[in-house]
Amino acid sequence: MSATQVPAADLGARRPPGMGGINVTVLGLEIRRLLRNRRTVIFALVIPAVFFLLFGLNKAYANESVGHGNVSAFIMISMALYGAVLATTSGGAMVSIERAAGWSRQLRLTPLAPAAYIVIKMLTAMVLGAAAVIAVYVVAKISGVPHMAPGYSYLWFVTPLCVWIGSLVFAAFGLFMGYLLPTENVMQFLGIALMLFAFGGGLFIPLSSYPHVLQVLAKFTPLYGLNQLVHAPLLGGGIDMVWVANAVAWLVIFAAGAVWRFRRDTARV
Amino acid sequence: MTPASHDMGRVAGRGGRTAAVDLRGVHKHFSHVRAVQGIDLAIASGEIVALLGPNGAGKTTTIDMILGLSQPSDGTVSVYGMHPRKAIEHGLVSAVMQTGGLLKDLTVAETARYTASLFASSQPVDEVLRRAGIGHIADRRVGKCSGGEQQRLRFAMALLPNPELLILDEPTTGMDVEGRRDFWAAIRQDAELGRTVLFATHYLEEADAYADRIVLLRQGEIVADGTGAQIKALAAGRTVRATLPGADEGELRAIPGADSVEVRGDTILIHATDSDAVARYLLTATQARDMEINTRGLEDAFIALTGDDSAGQASQAPAGSLQGGSR
Numbered sequence: 001m002s003a004t005q006v007p008a009a010d011l012g013a014r015r016p017p018g019m020g021g022i023n024v025t026v027l028g029l030e031i032r033r034l035l036r037n038r039r040t041v042i043f044a045l046v047i048p049a050v051f052f053l054l055f056g057l058n059k060a061y062a063n064e065s066v067g068h069g070n071v072s073a074f075i076m077i078s079m080a081l082y083g084a085v086l087a088t089t090s091g092g093a094m095v096s097i098e099r100a101a102g103w104s105r106q107l108r109l110t111p112l113a114p115a116a117y118i119v120i121k122m123l124t125a126m127v128l129g130a131a132a133v134i135a136v137y138v139v140a141k142i143s144g145v146p147h148m149a150p151g152y153s154y155l156w157f158v159t160p161l162c163v164w165i166g167s168l169v170f171a172a173f174g175l176f177m178g179y180l181l182p183t184e185n186v187m188q189f190l191g192i193a194l195m196l197f198a199f200g201g202g203l204f205i206p207l208s209s210y211p212h213v214l215q216v217l218a219k220f221t222p223l224y225g226l227n228q229l230v231h232a233p234l235l236g237g238g239i240d241m242v243w244v245a246n247a248v249a250w251l252v253i254f255a256a257g258a259v260w261r262f263r264r265d266t267a268r269v
Numbered sequence: 270m271t272p273a274s275h276d277m278g279r280v281a282g283r284g285g286r287t288a289a290v291d292l293r294g295v296h297k298h299f300s301h302v303r304a305v306q307g308i309d310l311a312i313a314s315g316e317i318v319a320l321l322g323p324n325g326a327g328k329t330t331t332i333d334m335i336l337g338l339s340q341p342s343d344g345t346v347s348v349y350g351m352h353p354r355k356a357i358e359h360g361l362v363s364a365v366m367q368t369g370g371l372l373k374d375l376t377v378a379e380t381a382r383y384t385a386s387l388f389a390s391s392q393p394v395d396e397v398l399r400r401a402g403i404g405h406i407a408d409r410r411v412g413k414c415s416g417g418e419q420q421r422l423r424f425a426m427a428l429l430p431n432p433e434l435l436i437l438d439e440p441t442t443g444m445d446v447e448g449r450r451d452f453w454a455a456i457r458q459d460a461e462l463g464r465t466v467l468f469a470t471h472y473l474e475e476a477d478a479y480a481d482r483i484v485l486l487r488q489g490e491i492v493a494d495g496t497g498a499q500i501k502a503l504a505a506g507r508t509v510r511a512t513l514p515g516a517d518e519g520e521l522r523a524i525p526g527a528d529s530v531e532v533r534g535d536t537i538l539i540h541a542t543d544s545d546a547v548a549r550y551l552l553t554a555t556q557a558r559d560m561e562i563n564t565r566g567l568e569d570a571f572i573a574l575t576g577d578d579s580a581g582q583a584s585q586a587p588a589g590s591l592q593g594g595s596r
Binding site for chain 1: 371
């Protein structure tokens with residue numbers, strides 16, 4: 001029982017943990033939790049891959065080239081982006097459930113720094129985001145339909161990386177919404193919001209097929225800039241600063257919103 | 270004034286070591302509500318202290334401040350001479366909260382591993398689960414555990430950093446009699462190893478059975494502080510009530526046998542273990558008239574001591590008979 005003795009004089013020997021408490025055990029358990037949630041897995045990992053199979057395998061898409069690849073490759077990138085933002089948003093929005101369960105409060109009775117908690121949530125969301133991207137690319141590769149032009153096979157690695165990095169914007173979005181919305185309907189709301197953003201960003205239907213007014217409005221929606229940017233390496237037509245401005249502006253808005261709500265949350269109680 | 274007895278045997282701060290908990294002039298206001306109104310409390314290492322009081326007495330608010338979950342509006346809170354948050358970072362303090370604080374989708378063992386990994390050093394998870402009596406359900410999902418099992422898990426999580434100070438906020442709420450007894454047996458066994466324990470409760474028997482020292486809270490103020498026996502003695506006496514215009518509080522306090530004195534306009538209320546001596550004094554040495562002497566049971570006395578004063582209605586006597594028993 002020596003391990004259970006409470007030494008009265010070891011106050012000086014006690015120390016706080018490094019990195020604000022972030023560690024591999026916690027990350028592993030967080031990822032396991034996400035994968036245990038069947039709904040998250042279906043939404044983030046299965047649906048985007050299924051969408052690709054439904055919309056990306058058309059014979060005409062296989063033969064029609066766009067930039068350095070074919071239309072099927074273009075759709076693969078769109079669906080990977082959709083999956084990645086679903087995944088990172090769900091990951092971020094988990095804070096809503098954890099707040100409702102009192103878990104965030106419980107964590108404040110541990111050395112885990114509040115900022116470290118946010119970092120853990122972001123990292124977990126990004127791991128799920130990576131899984132979503134990989135799921136779409138693996139399914140696409142197995143189907144054999146998407147095609148990159150000779151000399152451009154590096155796009156198989158560059159485009160998913162762009163998609164994954166870009167989805168960080170939506171990890172911030174998920175956190176913001178997780179702190180803002182009540183738990184009962186946060187995922188329903190986010191599912192609908194992301195669907196609208198996907199249409200607004202031109203992930204499902206090319207923006208050029210929209211009426212003019214909608215085309216103008218679409219340029220202000222959160223997935224517009226990201227969608228253009230992640231397709232840029234494939235299209236090879238350079239980068240429009242409007243896209244960058246759109247993506248950066250939404251990142252700033254979501255991150256600022258998350259920080260604002262997070263500060264209120266930790267100040268409360 | 271309330272029937273406080275700051276002169277009752279306070280054992281805090283003995284031996285000159287750093288107090289485990291030190292509250293000085295602590296106030297906490299929530300917009301219009303004054304939840305805590307000037308608490309001074311020192312808890313020495315190794316004490317087992319109960320914060321006793323009804324709902325709304327300020328127990329949870331006080332505990333939240335000791336844990337650094339909220340900041341006092343005024344006054345200072347230190348834990349082992351540190352800011353509460355720092356004490357938590359060093360693994361000196363942990364707490365078992367009333368409800369919540371668990372994730373349904375983790376297993377019992379995963380929850381403990383998660384918590385353990387956040388501390389710089391931690392007890393072995395298996396051993397702690399066993400000590401909390403939940404070693405056999407380590408692989409069960411938290412969502413499938415009973416209320417008592419979840420509470421034992423909270424207790425296990427609190428033990429992980431091997432804290433110097435363990436804080437329990439109404440830890441047995443919602444447990445059946447047997448669960449309550451088992452839980453306290455585990456706590457008591459743990460405290461024998463020398464851990465300092467502070468727990469909040471609204472059960473007098475629970476405080477009396479498991480604490481060395483009871484701090485009685487009422488409306489955000491400490492109204493009594495002493496051993497269980499002292500609190501019971503305080504509660505077991507009688508109250509002498511009389512009309513005495515221009516009463517001198519200091520003189521009344523000096524009456525042999527008077528434990529506490531309250532003057533409300535022309536009415537005086539004296540709580541006394543020897544009410545005969547007080548009555549004799551009042552009738553012979555003062556102009557007191559309309560005298561009433563009330564006795565009370567333990568539970569009534571507790572309710573009267575801690576009961577809601579309904580915004581200072583002079584007709585209600587906190588140290589009096591059964592009038593405070595509306596709760």
